[in-house]
Amino acid sequence: MNGIDHDRIGRADLYRQNILDHNRSPRNRRRMDDATISRREVNMSCGDDVEIFVRVEDGRIADLSFDGIGCAISQAATSMLTEKAKGLTLEEVAVLDRSFVFGLLGVEVGPARLKCALLGLETLKKALRENSDT
Amino acid sequence: MNEQEYNIAGLSRQEFPMLQDAACRDRNGRPFHYLDSAASALTPESVLRAMDGYYRQYRCNVHRGMYDESARATEEYETSRIKVAGLLNAAPEEIVFTRGATESLNMVAYKLAARLGPGDEVVISIMEHHANLVTWQQFAKQYGFKVRFIGLRDDFTLDMDEARRLIGPQTKVVSVMHVSNALGTVLPLGELHDLARQHGATVIVDAAQSVGHRPIDVQTMDCDFLAFSGHKMYGPTGIGVLYGKHERLDALDPFLYGGDMILEVTEEDSKWNGPPHKFEAGTPNIAGAIGLGAAVDFVTAVGVENIERHERALARRALSRLADVPGLKIYGPTNDELDRGGVVSFNVEGIHPHDMADILGGEGVCTRGGHHCAMPLMRRLGLPGTTRASFGLYNGEKDIEALQSAILKAIKTLKA
Structure with missing residues (x-):
């Protein structure tokens, strides 16, 4: 009628098993002593808080971990990211976008929760960008 | 709750298109338990009809049109002002139409702040909505005065001991909300205003959650x-009111310059119209004002006392049901002796309010998760936010049952 599929941008089963599992048992959730880069970002409007730790070796992510508090979506998406982004080159990380995160989550996230879903990836990209600038 | 209170809601539900079968079909039969009236209350037929009537029958500008339709627009617009004045027990010329409570609060602060400077203080509460808090905070930076915050007691009421310590001869303005949109707390305005008066401070009330x-x-x-907004009292969005005592409005300079607010303009200078027109530069939100007038008629017909009683009863009912939910903590007054508004704010241990509100939404239970435009309050409470259910006159026991079972489902989903 108006071109918007309200069911699609609504809550397409956001709280599916894989997301709940990563929220309950986050992977790579630890502070990293030998990180070469770390960065913390907060979604002020909702209180999601993620700190990313990266160890870069030869232009690749040799180790990746995070610490944080926040909603299930932000924490699960960051947990999944730490699993999948390990081993990627910095160039490969730089071009990752929301579709990559949707792929990890297995669901397209609507506008109301998009910032939650992308917090981990945005933090990682900012951390790497900031590091390459200096 | 007794039957009579339910009849009020039962009758009035018919008045709201959003709550009827047709709207339900548009949602593919999904339920619609609307528990977000503190953000915006639904609109009754009578308000829609009033605005539609303006657009279809006399959609002309107000003031000075020498023809019937413009005269009617002016008459209806000014009649709305009289209705609002009646609701507040004010005089019509003390009612300024604005875009909403936010604009009203900004407008008055903009004018009063310019008279303040180093050594002066403005006292607000830690519960204030950003519309009141950020406004004074930013003007304080510009003009060099200080903003003082009255805190909370453990039972989420305003700490009046702190208020007595803070309000003194240096206090030039006391600007507080009437009912907290985040907690449901009702502020003791009488006592606060007595304190303010003793020291000659100007008193501003953010009544967004209480008018109507x-x-x-x-x-x-x-x-x-x-200050208040139309859309939180069953009126349209984009219209609100700044009430000011006549002599206070008269003493303020205009906020915006333009048409309607002037008496006489020469190349060199201008003379201002009197209040309220002095503060209504440009073509106003005519349909909005007319809709607001219809909303005043609506709440008056239902009875504002009945609405108050109904909302309080719903809040108490919700508090008692939610008390049974394991791990759930209420943020706001729970003691039956305390007055409170129709807002119930809560968190369940280990569940972020956005996850909670999202899952409730999936169950057709419409609440709001977050800081409710009160970030300093949330920080002081040590919370990322809360989930908030707020009640309107159309809500009833079924909505509260749905809220409780959806919360239990969210807990099962997130913590299983």
Whole structure:
């Protein structure tokens, strides 16, 4: 009628098993002593808080971990990211976008929760960008 | 709750298109338990009809049109002002139409702040909505005065001991909300205003959560200014009111310059119209004002006292049901002796309010998760936010049952 599929941008089963599992048992959730880069970002409007730790070796992510508090979506998406982004080159990380995160989550996230879903990836990209600038 | 209170809601539900079968079909039969009236209350037929009537029958500009349709637009617009004045027990010329409570609060602060400077203080509460808090905070930076915050007691009421310590001869303005949109707390305006008066401070009330929800009498409340929005009292969005005592409005310079607010303009200078027109530059939100007038008629017909009683009963009912939910903590007054608004704020241990609100939404239970435009309050409470259910006159026991079972489902989903 108006071109918007309200069911699609609504809550397409956001709280599916894989997301709940990563929220309950986050992977790579630890502070990293030998990180070469770390960065913390907060979604002020909702209180999601993620700190990313990266160890870069030869232009690749040799180790990746995070610490944080926040909603299930932000924490699960960051947990999944730490699993999948390990081993990627910095160039490969730089071009990752929301579709990559949707792929990890297995669901397209609507506008109301998009910032939650992308917090981990945005933090990682900012951390790497900031590091390459200096 | 007794039957009579339910009849009020039962009758009035018919008045709201969003709650009827047709709207339900548009949602593919999904339920619609609307528990977000503190953000915006639904609109009744009578308000829609009033605005539609303006657009279809006399959609002309107000003031000075020498023809029937413009005269009617002016008459209806000014009649709305009289209706709003009646609701507040004010005089019509003390009612300024604005875009909403936010604009009203900004407008009055913009004018008063310019007279303040180093050594002066403005006292607000830690519960204030950003519309009141950020406004004074930013003007304080510009003009060099200080903003003081009255904190909370453990039972989420305003700490009046702290208020007595903070309000003194240096206090030039006391600007507080009537009912907290985040906690449901009702502020003791009488005591606060007495304190403010002792020291000659100007008193401003943010009544966004109380006008149309409980009886308001600006004479007994004895405030200098009061702000509210139309859409939180069953009126349209984009229209609100700044009430000001006549002599106070008269003493303020205009906020915006333009048409309607002037008496005489020469190349060199201008003379201002009197209040309220002095503060209504440009073509106003005519349909909005007319809709707001219809909303005043609506809440008056239902009875503002009845609405207040109904909302309080719903809040108590919700508090008692939610008390049974394991790990759930209420943020707001729970003691039956305390007055409270129709807002119930809560968190369940280990569950982020956005996850909670999202899952409730999936169950057709419409609440709001977050900081409710009160980030300093949330920080002081040590919370990322809360989930908030808020009640309107159309809500009933079924909505509260649905809220409780959806919360239990969210807990099962997230913590299983």
